[in-house]
Amino acid sequence: MLIMVTVTAQTVRTALVRALSEDQVFDDQAERICYSYDATRLEALPDVVVFPQTPEQVQQVVAIAIDTGTPLVPRGAGTGFVGGAVPVKGGIVLSLERMNRIIEIDPHNLVAVVEPGVVTGDLHKAVEAMGLFYPPDPSSAATCTIGGNAACGATGPRSVKYGGTRDYVLGLDAVLPTGEMVHTPSKAVKRVVGIDLARLLVGTEGTLGIITGLTLRLLPKPATVRTMLASFTRVTDAARAVSGTIAAGWLPRACEFMDHRCLELIRAHGAVTIPDAAGALLILETDGTAEESARVAAAISEVCREVGALEVRTAESTEEAAAIWAARKALSQAMYEVAPGKINEDIVVPRSALPELVAQVDELAMQSGLAIVCFGHAGEGNLHVNIMADLADPSIRQTAEVVVQSLFDTVVRLKGSVSGEHGIGLTKARYLPTEVSAEGLQVMARVKAAMDPHGIMNPGKILL
Ligand SMILES: Cc1cc2nc3c(=O)[nH]c(=O)nc-3n(C[C@H](O)[C@H](O)[C@H](O)COP(=O)(O)OP(=O)(O)OC[C@H]3O[C@@H](n4cnc5c(N)ncnc54)[C@H](O)[C@@H]3O)c2cc1C
Numbered sequence: 001m002l003i004m005v006t007v008t009a010q011t012v013r014t015a016l017v018r019a020l021s022e023d024q025v026f027d028d029q030a031e032r033i034c035y036s037y038d039a040t041r042l043e044a045l046p047d048v049v050v051f052p053q054t055p056e057q058v059q060q061v062v063a064i065a066i067d068t069g070t071p072l073v074p075r076g077a078g079t080g081f082v083g084g085a086v087p088v089k090g091g092i093v094l095s096l097e098r099m100n101r102i103i104e105i106d107p108h109n110l111v112a113v114v115e116p117g118v119v120t121g122d123l124h125k126a127v128e129a130m131g132l133f134y135p136p137d138p139s140s141a142a143t144c145t146i147g148g149n150a151a152c153g154a155t156g157p158r159s160v161k162y163g164g165t166r167d168y169v170l171g172l173d174a175v176l177p178t179g180e181m182v183h184t185p186s187k188a189v190k191r192v193v194g195i196d197l198a199r200l201l202v203g204t205e206g207t208l209g210i211i212t213g214l215t216l217r218l219l220p221k222p223a224t225v226r227t228m229l230a231s232f233t234r235v236t237d238a239a240r241a242v243s244g245t246i247a248a249g250w251l252p253r254a255c256e257f258m259d260h261r262c263l264e265l266i267r268a269h270g271a272v273t274i275p276d277a278a279g280a281l282l283i284l285e286t287d288g289t290a291e292e293s294a295r296v297a298a299a300i301s302e303v304c305r306e307v308g309a310l311e312v313r314t315a316e317s318t319e320e321a322a323a324i325w326a327a328r329k330a331l332s333q334a335m336y337e338v339a340p341g342k343i344n345e346d347i348v349v350p351r352s353a354l355p356e357l358v359a360q361v362d363e364l365a366m367q368s369g370l371a372i373v374c375f376g377h378a379g380e381g382n383l384h385v386n387i388m389a390d391l392a393d394p395s396i397r398q399t400a401e402v403v404v405q406s407l408f409d410t411v412v413r414l415k416g417s418v419s420g421e422h423g424i425g426l427t428k429a430r431y432l433p434t435e436v437s438a439e440g441l442q443v444m445a446r447v448k449a450a451m452d453p454h455g456i457m458n459p460g461k462i463l464l
Pocket of ligand 1: 077
């Protein structure tokens with residue numbers, strides 16, 4: 001429970017300025033607005049925004065939050081899709097953007113040590129310049145931060161082959177909501193030393209502590225990459241190609257799905273040429289030595305043709321491959337052309353259940369009369385289901401919410417999960433009981449209470 005103490009925002013600000021410095025504490029209305037929202041477009045104004053530059057400064061901010069009973073919300077780049085960084089109870093937004101140094105890239109141990117505010121795409125470039133590879137690649141990599149990725153357990157197109165952020169966090173430094181610091185100096189690739197505090201924080205969306213440093217596993221950079229675009233008449237054929245590819249024992253490095261509405265948007269922007277009869281697309285990528293990537297690409301093309309692909313085209317140049325990915329990455333914003341509001345779900349099912357899931361989504365769209373746009377990391381069974389509607393209209397919103405509940409019921413029945421990578425945050429908290437049992441929720445609440453006894457850390461998220 002949050003301890004209510006009669007403190008004004010001004011008192012908190014004064015304490016913060018005393019602990020940090022004037023230029024690390026913003027409380028001007030215009031500045032606070034910039035830290036009031038994330039990619040959900042939900043917003044709530046913080047009382048103050050702070051920009052610590054060291055773990056010790058983070059610790060001082062936590063001490064002030066405890067003393068004054070002020071909610072504390074960590075923030076990376078604010079690209080989250082579930083409202084995790086939105087300060088719904090006001091208080092302090094703690095931005096990690098000034099803790100953005102790549103401390104070390106160690107090619108001998110295949111390890112990078114970074115501060116949490118490093119932009120994911122900057123780390124990709126830095127390690128690739130040294131012939132190394134950091135696989136987790138959320139589509140927001142040009143903006144989002146490594147700290148935010150760890151807090152959300154982010155994955156991306158390459159996770160089908162290489163796994164997500166969780167699989168690359170070897171160690172983690174954090175300031176807990178008690179003010180205690182956790183530090184993992186080990187650069188070893190494995191360790192078994194009791195409760196793994198690093199993994200405990202990964203995916204908990206800033207509700208258990210503030211990540212202040214990360215030790216990440218790297219890989220050698222694959223020598224070649226082949227990018228293919230496969231088009232299908234029906235979404236179910238594309239889904240069968242995905243499960244068929246995996247069942248045949250082939251693991252692409254990326255396997256991204258787009259439905260017929262995505263194709264309309266891509267066609268409208270003229271970014272990539274697609275056969276007229278196509279109603280679904282897969283972007284498929286293979287990597288490794290030239291021989292290996294060509295062999296796996298040929299085998300995957302064969303599977304696609306067997307399920308009736310209209311065309312399987314290999315990008316002839318890096319520019320063509322980049323154009324294919326740019327068209328995919330532009331979808332998140334382009335879909336506002338369909339309707340002014342979006343409910344963005346991030347469901348995941350076992351890959352073999354993907355054909356049933358996409359058929360079910362089509363059925364829900366037909367029954368509800370709502371436009372549902374689907375794309376996602378199909379190689380992992382992870383589908384972004386975007387319900388596009390005028391959500392300002394209460395009856396339309398109610399219909400959309402019924403669709404969301406039906407979708408989640410289906411996902412749980414298919415032995416999947418309501419979130420593959422975006423997390424629970426604010427927007428999905430009320431749906432958590434659809435997947436997690438009452439006992440499971442009680443255990444989570446006890447862990448939260450033990451780690452955050454003052455109830456200051458990112459209140460209102462995950463557990464209601
Ligand atoms: C166009 C677009 C494409 C996207 N594609 C993907 C994708 O492919 N895969 C994917 O997984 N996600 C994707 N996302 C969602 C989002 O980018 C990820 O969730 C990302 O990990 C959020 O990082 P961030 O730095 O923006 O975090 P924020 O949005 O700032 O914060 C997210 C959550 O993490 C917490 N947090 C942030 N930093 C810290 C820290 N240092 N310590 C503790 N808690 C912290 C916040 O409190 C909040 O709960 C996409 C988003 C957009 C807008």
